[in-house]
Amino acid sequence: MKMPVETEHITEGPTIAPPPTNATTGAIHAPTNHIVSTWIPLQKWTDDHKVGPVQRLSNNTVPTFALKAPNGLLIIRGYDKVAYWNGMEFHLGFAPQVQNGQALLNSLDLSKNIEPLLQPLALPGRTNRLIVIDPGHGGSNLGTKSVVDGSYEKAFALDWANRLAQLLETNGWKVLLTRTSDIDMALTNRVAFADMHKADLFVSLHFNAAPSPADHDESGIETFCVTPTGMPSTLTREYDDDATLIFPNNRFDAENLKYAIQVQRTVLKVSGAKDHGVRRARFMTVLRGQNCPAILVEGGYLSNPREARRIANPAYRQKLAEAVAKALVEKIEAPSPVVETNPTNDVLNP
Numbered sequence: 001m002k003m004p005v006e007t008e009h010i011t012e013g014p015t016i017a018p019p020p021t022n023a024t025t026g027a028i029h030a031p032t033n034h035i036v037s038t039w040i041p042l043q044k045w046t047d048d049h050k051v052g053p054v055q056r057l058s059n060n061t062v063p064t065f066a067l068k069a070p071n072g073l074l075i076i077r078g079y080d081k082v083a084y085w086n087g088m089e090f091h092l093g094f095a096p097q098v099q100n101g102q103a104l105l106n107s108l109d110l111s112k113n114i115e116p117l118l119q120p121l122a123l124p125g126r127t128n129r130l131i132v133i134d135p136g137h138g139g140s141n142l143g144t145k146s147v148v149d150g151s152y153e154k155a156f157a158l159d160w161a162n163r164l165a166q167l168l169e170t171n172g173w174k175v176l177l178t179r180t181s182d183i184d185m186a187l188t189n190r191v192a193f194a195d196m197h198k199a200d201l202f203v204s205l206h207f208n209a210a211p212s213p214a215d216h217d218e219s220g221i222e223t224f225c226v227t228p229t230g231m232p233s234t235l236t237r238e239y240d241d242d243a244t245l246i247f248p249n250n251r252f253d254a255e256n257l258k259y260a261i262q263v264q265r266t267v268l269k270v271s272g273a274k275d276h277g278v279r280r281a282r283f284m285t286v287l288r289g290q291n292c293p294a295i296l297v298e299g300g301y302l303s304n305p306r307e308a309r310r311i312a313n314p315a316y317r318q319k320l321a322e323a324v325a326k327a328l329v330e331k332i333e334a335p336s337p338v339v340e341t342n343p344t345n346d347v348l349n350p
């Protein structure tokens with residue numbers, strides 16, 4: 001039977017977390033005219049924000065623009081939602097327009113996707129910071145299946161989480177796991193767990209699979225965070241993508257993106273895997289109900305024989321754990337001391 005990519009999200013998608021005891025609860029609709037989106041010349045925006053300069057890189061059919069900021073290089077292409085930050089893919093809500101040779105960006109993209117990149121990620125203080133790590137699936141919810149040895153995503157995710165927990169505990173984080181064994185756990189309970197413990201950060205760990213066996217070549221890493229209100233999602237699966245909804249987690253739009261970028265970068269470095277980018281989704285229950293910054297990492301495709309072989313290797317999963325840990329104990333603009341080992345030889349030919 002052809003399985004959806006993420007059984008977990010599919011089966012429980014429309015449910016949202018039970019509200020915390022007060023104020024901001026589940027999704028609400030934005031008041032009329034709450035979201036005002038306008039098109040702003042990138043050059044004007046960078047002038048106003050005292051960053052830049054913006055340079056036009058090409059006059060070909062795809063006009064390309066570069067913004068050099070103190071902490072990175074942004075590449076924008078006309079009429080293309082895919083943008084690049086320090087060479088890494090991320091997804092705008094709206095394709096940039098080009099007028100009189102200038103790039104125009106949607107104001108929501110500027111405030112929700114560009115501005116956060118230019119600011120450093122402020123990790124919670126070392127003395128009392130708490131992360132909830134969420135190994136995807138569990139129990140009868142198997143997740144995807146490895147084409148190499150028939151193992152399930154739920155087991156790999158738990159192993160990855162355990163390895164990450166060990167590393168973070170020795171690096172200033174208090175760590176809790178939503179599950180520590182092979183049990184069923186509703187998505188809403190995972191959110192409630194993080195709420196109950198007043199987590200500072202929630203990280204859900206998963207592995208991926210292509211929807212069709214014909215796509216067994218598909219591979220790579222992607223990191224999700226919730227879509228800002230007013231913006232279309234990168235990924236919707238079969239769900240409605242009502243851009244007017246405001247979720248509790250939307251209070252952390254900027255932090256979500258910063259964590260996602262940071263984690264995606266370090267995981268890519270360690271794995272050498274294909275970059276599927278930082279993406280936005282609105283249907284993921286474990287993300288949108290969170291009352292703290294939250295991301296979901298897809299650590300590779302179990303439907304790809306080459307990637308599945310790597311994931312089956314404990315040494316590789318240790319490297320994935322080290323990569324996520326590195327992202328959460330260093331500042332985003334710091335020169336990266338990230339594990340620079342070559343993962344190919346020992347992992348692919350153990």
Ligand SMILES: [Zn+2]
Nearest residue numbers: 136143206207
């Ligand atoms: Zn999953």
